[in-house]
Amino acid sequence: MGVSAVTARSERTAVIFDHSQLWLRSLERVLPAIGIATRGRATSADEAVMLVKQHTPNLLIAGIDRGPNVAGDLSCVRLAREHVPELQVIVWSNVDEPQAVKAAFASGAAVYVLKTARPEDILLAIRQTSERSFYLADELSVRNRAARATEEASGILTRREIEILQLLAQGHSNAQLAQLLWVTEDTVKFHLSNIYQKLEVANRTEASRWAHVHGVVLADDATPAGTA
Numbered sequence: 001m002g003v004s005a006v007t008a009r010s011e012r013t014a015v016i017f018d019h020s021q022l023w024l025r026s027l028e029r030v031l032p033a034i035g036i037a038t039r040g041r042a043t044s045a046d047e048a049v050m051l052v053k054q055h056t057p058n059l060l061i062a063g064i065d066r067g068p069n070v071a072g073d074l075s076c077v078r079l080a081r082e083h084v085p086e087l088q089v090i091v092w093s094n095v096d097e098p099q100a101v102k103a104a105f106a107s108g109a110a111v112y113v114l115k116t117a118r119p120e121d122i123l124l125a126i127r128q129t130s131e132r133s134f135y136l137a138d139e140l141s142v143r144n145r146a147a148r149a150t151e152e153a154s155g156i157l158t159r160r161e162i163e164i165l166q167l168l169a170q171g172h173s174n175a176q177l178a179q180l181l182w183v184t185e186d187t188v189k190f191h192l193s194n195i196y197q198k199l200e201v202a203n204r205t206e207a208s209r210w211a212h213v214h215g216v217v218l219a220d221d222a223t224p225a226g227t228a
Helices: 003-008 021-034 045-055 070-083 098-106 119-131 138-153 159-169 174-181 185-199 204-213
Strands: 012-017 036-042 059-063 088-093 111-114
Touching: 012 021, 012 045, 021 036, 021 059, 021 119, 036 045, 045 059, 045 070, 059 070, 070 088, 070 098, 088 098, 088 119, 098 111, 111 119, 159 174, 159 185, 159 204, 174 185, 185 204
Parallel strands: 012 036, 012 059, 059 088, 088 111
Antiparallel strands: none
């Protein structure tokens, strides 16, 4: 089918790229469910750029994982958008590290989604491109929010105080805190006193509220950062 025939239709089109044929077949099977037709499949970055130039699709869905090809794969995102500036790029990856997300966005991706996400989450991420908004699968998004909040708290509290605050926010008593952290209750009380003073709160209830409001600990967390 020619380029003019593709662009004349309202159906959204995509070029999909991944080094694994298995992932390509899996992705190609789910795209029709949200009205996206695959116009090309690539197993290399160079091939993906060539197919984007040939078909001028709406989307490039690029599988970029950890390995020796990362730099070239990210370059593919940049080059593809240079040839088709209106191209929306979705990076799907098995790497759930903040640095990988930043690198993908810096290369021009609009969406980053994990391959470990549920199929409905992946489809939702693809739909988000029509609104030019970012969607991060919950597994990564929650981790990043907690990491940023803990980093912010570290500017106020020591590492040990953050651990105690996280455990306190989960409802542990002073005795339980002492047992979990292998310290005396007097030591726990000393740390709590410092926490209250630094956060400008009056008691453990207010400290717990501060932790939840600022995202230092989430309601379903089981273990605080730095505690085994």
